[in-house]
Amino acid sequence: MPTxxxxxxxxxxxxxxxxxxxxxxxxRIMGASGIVGGLxxxxxxxxxxxxxxxxxxxxxxxxxxAALFGGDTHASTNLAVAVAAGLLVGIGTRIANGCxxxxxxxxxxxxxxxxxVATVFYILAGGLSVLLFKHLLGAI
Amino acid sequence: MRSLxxxxxxxxxxxxxxxxxxxxxxxxxxxxxxxxxxxPTLAFVLAGAILPMAxxxxxxxxxxxxxxxxxxxxxxxxxxWPLVAGSIxxxxxxxxxxxxxxxxxxxxxxxxxxxxxFLAAMLAGMRAAPPLRRRLDALTTA
Numbered sequence: 001m002p003t004x005x006x007x008x009x010x011x012x013x014x015x016x017x018x019x020x021x022x023x024x025x026x027x028r029i030m031g032a033s034g035i036v037g038g039l040x041x042x043x044x045x046x047x048x049x050x051x052x053x054x055x056x057x058x059x060x061x062x063x064x065x066a067a068l069f070g071g072d073t074h075a076s077t078n079l080a081v082a083v084a085a086g087l088l089v090g091i092g093t094r095i096a097n098g099c100x101x102x103x104x105x106x107x108x109x110x111x112x113x114x115x116x117v118a119t120v121f122y123i124l125a126g127g128l129s130v131l132l133f134k135h136l137l138g139a140i
Numbered sequence: 141m142r143s144l145x146x147x148x149x150x151x152x153x154x155x156x157x158x159x160x161x162x163x164x165x166x167x168x169x170x171x172x173x174x175x176x177x178x179x180p181t182l183a184f185v186l187a188g189a190i191l192p193m194a195x196x197x198x199x200x201x202x203x204x205x206x207x208x209x210x211x212x213x214x215x216x217x218x219x220x221w222p223l224v225a226g227s228i229x230x231x232x233x234x235x236x237x238x239x240x241x242x243x244x245x246x247x248x249x250x251x252x253x254x255x256x257x258f259l260a261a262m263l264a265g266m267r268a269a270p271p272l273r274r275r276l277d278a279l280t281t282a
Contacts, residue, residue, distance in 0.1 A: 004161060008181040010161020012188020018152035019189065020196035023239035025145035027205030029212055030153065032242035051269040053143040055245060057150030062158040071158065073239070074166045075258070081236055082257040086244075088233025089258075090265020093241055095273050096226025100240045101153070103227070104186060109193035112215035118227040124149040125231025126172040133236055135175060140236060 026050065031102025032058075033093035041094070061104050076140050096122075142207050154246040160185040163247035165238025170195050221280060222273060 019030040019124075028050070035051050038044020044051050065071065076082065092097040096118055098107065107115015133139045161167045162185055170179030200211045236239050237258055244251075244259050251258075 004167075004181050005184045006177075008160045009183035009188040011156045011158070011162065011163070012185035013192060014152055014156030015185065016156075016158060016189035016192035016196075018149045018156060019233050020192045021145060021152065022149040023193075023196050023205075023211070024199060024203075025141055025149070025206040027207070027209045027211050028146075030149060032153075032240070032245065033266070036241060036245065036263070037269075042265050043270070050142050053146040054150035054153075057147040057152075058154040058242070058245050059248055059271040060154070061151035062154040062163060062246040065155060065158045066247075066250040069164065071247065073163055073243075073247045073251045074175045075237060075239065075251060075254040076165070077254055079254065079257050082254045083261045085159055085237030085239070086258040086261025087265040087268075088229050089240060089244075090262035090267075091269045091272065092226045092228070092230030092233060092265075094226070094266050094269030095222045095276075096230060097223070099230060099242070100234075101208045101242050105189040105193055107215065108186075109190045110215055111195045113217050114215060114219060117219050118223055121224055121227035121228055122231035122234060123172070125228040126235035127174050127231075129232045129235025130164055130172040131175055134169070134173065140169075 001052040015101070015105060019101070019109075022054070023106075029102060029106045030054075031098050031106060034097070034102055037090075073119050078140070081140060092122075104107075145207070152244065156189070157243050157246045160188075163243045163251075168238040168240075168243075169235065222276075 022028050022030040035054055039048055039051050099119060103115040103118035157163050167179055167181050171182035239258055244262060245257060247255055249258055
């Protein structure tokens with residue numbers, strides 16, 4: 001669907017502009033797992049107000065848009081899947097020190113080898129995960 | 141000002157995730173579903189996001205952040221096992237649910253029970269990760 005590709009590109013430019021703002025204004029890398037992870041494990045105590053402000057915007061604006069125009073994640077209603085996936089994403093991103101926004105958007109754009117390697121591995125693992133759980137096991 | 145910029149950045153990030161369709165798990169899983177009905181949208185999102193950010197990195201040369209302080213140090217080049225193993229674990233979970241950290245928080249007001257359960261498990265995993273990593277580090281250096 002080409003219209004979805006266009007909204008993908010426009011939304012992507014907004015994500016990149018958000019990351020650019022966080023870097024140029026505050027001198028910080030916009031990595032979602034790092035920002036929230038530092039609050040959860042206490043390592044980001046020194047700048048917790050900045051982290052909380054970022055997360056407040058991240059929750060409030062899409063929430064407002066979804067209230068106006070509708071929103072649905074179409075996520076699996078199997079709660080065992082949600083728990084397993086959540087644990088994997090939480091542990092994995094903190095051990096790898098980054099996720100799609102930190103390693104993907106902020107890392108690749110500065111041609112960071114770590115960002116590129118991480119992105120290759122999580123996309124490969126994600127593809128194999130969908131192959132296994134959707135097509136081979138029929139679990140999702 | 142630091143908090144205001146952070147709030148604006150988070151809000152713009154969230155709006156971008158919403159507009160691009162990245163809080164819809166079907167689109168994310170569709171991108172990862174190379175052997176099924178492949179959806180290329182995520183490639184457009186990633187390309188769109190990298191573009192302004194590549195410009196921003198160039199602008200950091202010989203400048204300071206607006207609020208003062210300094211820019212992040214140049215990227216490390218060390219590829220250790222935590223980077224690879226962590227990314228593999230993350231990828232498996234990402235494929236399973238179709239959510240990564242940013243979208244899981246952006247969609248919390250409209251993701252229902254599955255979204256809330258995923259986010260709670262993710263935060264628990266993030267809390268458990270540092271001690272887990274210390275243990276694995278001790279094993280690999282022993």
